[in-house]
Amino acid sequence: MTRNHLLKIYEMCKSKVAESLSNATFCAITTNLCKSRSTQSFLSVTAHYINTENFTSKSCVLETVHLTTNHTGENIALELQRVTKEWNTHDKVAFAVTDSASNMNVAIRMTKWNHLPCLAHTLNLIVQGAIASDVNLSGLQTQCRTIVAYFHRCVKASDRLVNIQKQLNIPQNKLIQEVETRWNSTFYMFQKYIEQHNAIITTLCLLDRKDLCLNNTVA
Structure with a gap:
């Protein structure tokens, strides 16, 4: 499978997710920082919403960002805003769920979204x-x-x-x-x-x- 083929599949899947998301009135965002075995840092952003056509719940990973900057609340907020704006969901976010880390608290406060701490983390x-x-x-x-x-x-x-x-x-x-x-x-x-x-x-x-x-x- 060639790179071009993979890119075509990606764009096709992205279009389907974007179309499904566009019909959602509101969504919730979950986000988490993790490290790979090579100690590279990634920020994952997932949208959760109700499909208005059949009223089923949907969860879609919007992006997993390779973070090359310091993990400050400001930098995380910038990435969250960039990702949600690219997917036209920024103004649809009813609340965001994260762990209770101080940088996450700052990031969500800067986005002005409602914030819920992750139950599993708590x-x-x-x-x-x-x-x-x-x-x-x-x-x-x-x-x-x-x-x-x-x-x-x-x-x-x-x-x-x-x-x-x-x-x-x-x-x-x-x-x-x-x-x-x-x-x-x-x-x-x-x-x-x-x-x-x-x-x-x-x-x-x-x-x-x-x-x-x-x-x-x-x-």
Whole structure:
């Protein structure tokens, strides 16, 4: 598939989305900053609206912008205004949903849109704050994170864990590393650790890494 072919497909899809958006009376905007593995920064802008022809909800990514400037509220606001004006949605935005980062708060304030904080992000802050307030639980979180990181980076340990799982007749599931911005990943990390506790302890002892072990009362 050639570049020209891809560009034609893009323009065709863009026209369809623009036509659908043009019939919407209002829309909501969600936007988020993320980084690629090569640490490049991107700003994603998505429109959510009701299709007036069949009254179904639609969500369309309008653009994912490569940000080469500082992530200030002003720079983010400029990009949001540029994207929404290109798609003729700037004056249709009923509200914008973002995380609670200060630069996002500034950006939406500058656009003069109504602002709603992301529920998932707010929930994550609540859960992580609750964990941090409990010394024992936060210590357990740190220890589990260290253990999972060890098995993820050490092929020998990972392979040995699989063998021990087979010997103990434990499900051969991989350990899950938490993602700081996703509280449920912390839950899944704990859940998988509990499931694999015996296999993990056995493997660490065989590899002479007892320093990483959690004792049975904690686990």
